Amino acid sequence: MDMVIGVVICDCGEKLSKIIDYNAVSSAIEGLKIPIKKISNLCLDEGIQDLKNFVESSEIDKLVVGACTPKLIEFKLRQELKTIKEFEFVILREHIAWPNKSDPKKATKKAIILLKTAIAALEVKDKIEQENYKVEQGVVIIGGGIAGIEAALSFTPDIKVTLVERNEKLGGNILNMGKVFPGDLIIQEVLESKISQLKENSNINIKMSAEIKDIRGNPGAYEVTVESPGASTEVLKVGAIIVATGFEESKPLGLELGYGKSQDVILQTDLARMLRDNQVLVPSTQQEPKQVLMVNCANSRDEHNFYCSKICCTYSIHHAMELVEKGIETAISYMDIRAPYKYENIYRQAREQGVTFIRGKPQSIEIGPNNEFLVSVENTLTSQLYELSPDLIVLSSALVPPKGNDKIATLAGLKTKPSHFIADLYSKTNTTQTTQRGVFIAGSAFTPMSIEESMSHAASAAIKALKFLKEGTLTRDLLIPTIDETLCNGCQTCLITCQFNAISMIVKKKTDEEIVQIASVDPTKCKGCGTCSAVCPTGATQLKNYQRGVLFIKIETIIKSVKEEGWEEPVIIALICEECGSCGIDIAGLSGFEYPVNVFGVDIPCAGRIGVIDVLKAFVEGADAVLVVQCPEQSCHYLFGSHNANLMVQFTKNILDEIGFESSRLMNTQMVSSEPDKYVKSIQKLNELIQEVGPNPTK
């Protein structure tokens, strides 16, 4: 049965009618015997209802939508019109009408040309099948500190939890601590009870001294490779991952603070360990100190670590109070005291108990001939200069992400903040969700947190993960490449190119005697960029709905329709990445940029999809110039696509140079969506160039 293609055009509440002649467009499309309907306000419920009636009465299977950007309406249309097998969008508003306000005639022609192109493309496009897949009812928690433990305990017994800790003991940073704020809670006891709870839960599996080797797969179906000593490497199939890698205390070496020079300059965790064991001794003399100086913000809030580690103020005050209780004179030199919430009480209490607070950082810490310290520090509140000779100096150094944090982030595809802690998706509303669906952050892996904050953050992350796991099944579009088995020769070029390990080689029996190796695509891993089809030497790999045929038909139809409409200006074909490229052009339209009308866009999922032949095809058909619009290399949504596009463009230019065809007719521009001016400038530049070198010589 033949598929019926229909066209709907929207004039955005008649605003676009001033620029595009909708009657001319309608009659041109009707001339092709294609049903067409003009609707005002397709984005409103009335508009959708009108469209539903039109689709029903004309029995339309595939629909061309000429309206505003699909970023605004595509989702709603796909939701509402389930009977439509495939859509094709022509962006009348942002790409055609608004940039060409001053030339309505040409804008109308351009609209007709691009609508015809969309119709031709839809004829060969297929329905993108959707696939449902089960969410694995398991979770891997990376890091067995207090956040990881709390997260593990927050899951219901039907979820299989694996807690991976790289050290030999659970507990992370709190292993060093004794009494912790607030109050006199002994954290070791809490930890022990938590660990015994972990062991009581049969759904929790703990892997000690273990390392994460690899993370693959899709949200809901991750494969995490864990290596632990004494056991074979295990691949865990889980639905969600919680990153609870915590923080570590940085070592302020190389600063003027004496750390590393004198063994009597220690860090807060060293002091915590001494307090825990009730043995506060000066390392060099093994005597109890008489005077202790703490230096807060030792290497934070400066050019090394620009952020505030948040919890050091409170625990330094807490430690100072413990020292004062032991009869040790203690002073804290600080920049600002940041003791939020109820910890303000601890600060007040400390002052009452006799802890000395000096607002100012030491100008120098000198070590005298008998290994005594000579510290001069100015109290900037009273302009008093203190000359101190403490026998122990305790530094509150910056809390930084632990070693290996970046590796975990890379494996899981997570973004990190400038501080290298794991970044969240929306810092205001959801601080446990990472940039990757199904991967959550718990506790200090996000930012340094106190024990209680860390525990509640971890519980929150666990609940979000649980909610995600309970979705049960997820749906994914099968926008993936197909492999033509008769063409594939098993050369593995696609396998090496794919950044998502989605391609593997399988053995196929060609005839009874001949066994061949061919490529196969794993739909759970493929993200649908199409870079594999660009590098394929034979053309066996074709990205569904963006296959060579579709691109070629679009290019051919543009050139054919240009001739039919009596277009006299030069023709620029733009191959546009649907991510940053298309959005950037939307924004160019929204921001009121006007640019020459003679550019015709062909959408591709990622610039990586472009191969040499796609560009050459445009020139063969008679395009005067080709523009490749791509994301910047470092922010390519598919990691390698934009880079591959750069290589392809360079290679194509090399070929064009060698065969005597002006390679300057091919141009690429890397832009993020907030740089619409780059697109406009590129088009102006190409137009100037065509003026200079003349039309395509093969025309």
Add this chain to the structure above:
Amino acid sequence: MSITWIEKTKRRYLLDLIRKLAVKTPENIVVPKELKGFGTVVHDATKCIACGSCTRMCEDEAIVLKNSFDLNSLQNLPKDTNAKNRVLLTEFINKLKRKEPEKPVAVPEGLLGIGTIKLNLSKCIACKECLRICNYDALDMKPEWDLREIMAEVQGN
């Protein structure tokens, strides 16, 4: 040092021995039919589509992909080949060309699936794996050991 390194030096060691013993410039040496490990790979550029599968198959780096691509090499591709993308490339180049290409085109570093096959005969151990993997019959094995060329190559290194 890896084992492959030792393997390679073994072949190199043999060549050194031959050089020490040689009293005249060597010519092609016929390799007995059943003898494994010796032979000369012959590469037919007109059939090759430069997909690179042989280079990945070769563990001895005797066959590598160079970062250049000769446009003329594609002109004689058989009509029934399954290298459709290469056929189209040739067709488009023929349509667009204003002059005959004179020299091979540089392939940017990192671009996969294209290039020119280069043989390092001195490293070849005639395992025939590349012949097996090539779907385009672009590689063949002569039952001869091209000692003169191999010697020149080693001296060149």
